[in-house]
Amino acid sequence: MIELRHLRYAVTVADEGHMTRAAERLGIQQPPLSQQIAKLEAIVGASLFKRLPRGVELTEAGRTFVERARTILHDVDLAIEATRRNARGEEGSLAIGFTSSAAFHPLLSSAVRSLGETSPDVALKLEEASTPDLIAMLHSGLLDVALVRSPVAQSGGLVISRILDEEMLVALPDRHPLAMPKGEKPRRIQLSELANEAFILYRRPSGPGLYDSIIAACLAAGFSPKIRHEAPRLLSTLSLVAAGLGISIIPGSIARLETNGIAYLRLDPGANLVAPLYLARKDEQPSGALQLFADIVQHEKASMKHQP
Amino acid sequence: MIELRHLRYAVTVADEGHMTRAAERLGIQQPPLSQQIAKLEAIVGASLFKRLPRGVELTEAGRTFVERARTILHDVDLAIEATRRNARGEEGSLAIGFTSSAAFHPLLSSAVRSLGETSPDVALKLEEASTPDLIAMLHSGLLDVALVRSPVAQSGGLVISRILDEEMLVALPDRHPLAMPKGEKPRRIQLSELANEAFILYRRPSGPGLYDSIIAACLAAGFSPKIRHEAPRLLSTLSLVAAGLGISIIPGSIARLETNGIAYLRLDPGANLVAPLYLARKDEQPSGALQLFADIVQHEKASMKHQP
């Protein structure tokens, strides 16, 4: 059976035109090289070299063979290198999913940007979907990784890592009595102060999310929130708040998107309400690109923590 | 060092998704296959397979590697096949040289035609030159084979094989007294009958050829031929004969080219004058195409001998 060793030997003998010198280059003695070339000629079923009194010369069939052998050896090197690059996350593909509430977190955008800069040959696919859809896509292999807001059901076979907790803010119409006039020192509001407010919450029709966390926190504060409106899209909640139809509680990263007509109040730490961000992936060895992305996410998170 | 064996093993494991079945296909036991895959992963420096409870699955890096491995293995098969085809004379190149007096022999044209039909992928190069030039081109490798009319000097390193002897004919103006009127039974002429004729011979400025053979035969017949004209091209001799300026002696194969105004007489066998045809090539193992051509020449010659 032909091996790459045979190709390396034939190419080197052809280059040297001299078996003894070729053997030296190859780090073996001349008799085994002579034998291996003879074996190769038997495998191929053709004479590749003319044995001359002083050295050897390729036959025409030998020229045909050595030319292709050279290309094959080069392709082998390329195959190894491409595989290594892929394993290092320098090339390949990565399908990243996220919920709408995770979409606006700067960590996602900075990590994606950083990955793009670090590994321009990695093909990225971004997918926004609900948490259950994201989980299903992870299981089916349509996604490699997903950023979600809650630890999820059907997480068997997945690794769900809590990346960070994001502060939740109270969004209320800027003319709301609780809204601080400009110039006044901002204070942290107690959740219980919202007991009589009309709530506008964003709720996905399927599966859990921040919605349930907010409900749970209100109950813990001693009241059942009056949910007057449920918006089908996250940004719709802010529009309704701006229109004066009620208040909402949203992750801090979203606050930056819409400030017109809306005032944002921070909650008292006792409210114990945060918007966690989870990174979910399959519980198996990750691809190079996925490993790199996870590393970048950790790195970007650490960078954000130390910003003023 | 990576070998084709590793590529074959990886591709088969990938195809089966199961090491034990892959080992069966490869004709080895499962433990050595597992070890060889591990060695390959060490050589490449990346994990190629995820080990699952039931079988294995390619990693993304593994997919990159196996895809290229598959191509490489196919290219190896192509390299072997192309080399075999070349060695069999089914592809490659052949540079054939011939003297002007050999050019018109039907053996050359039929052999070239036959080679073209047998091996359409052999690139042919035909070259007409003088005998010394042909010999020099053989030595320098510009030609692979040459058809010449005389055994040559500086033939060291060459194999000169006499292929056949071609009959020489006397060419004379059709109104020449020696020319038979149409209808009369043709007879063979004695060389000596030409003692008083004006000879027109084709002589190349350099080197021997049929010229010297003709001179020698005339001397053997008891006279020195009166050479009135020497033509620079072989066909010129026939033109001069047709013009009535003298007679010539030419190889029989050329007689078919020009019959207008010329009568051809056969010589008495005692004239001992023939136009030999030699095949000259380097004294080393021939390429596939050259070997095939030589075989075809022998075969065509045998075919011609048995034609009426």
Place this chain on the structure above:
DNA sequence: CAGTATCCATATGTTTGAGATATGCCATGA
């Protein structure tokens, strides 16, 4: 839930073939 089956990895022994060494054969060069 315990026993069994599946399937790959590890440990150890055997066999094979690549490579080393010694030497032969042939052509060239001095």
Place this chain on the structure above:
DNA sequence: TCATGGCATATCTCAAACATATGGATACTG
């Protein structure tokens, strides 16, 4: 004519591929 160059052949050694035995982990079945 003899020495040298250079590849081929003969024989031996040992590294590595492979076989066998077994282990470890997970899934399946009764």
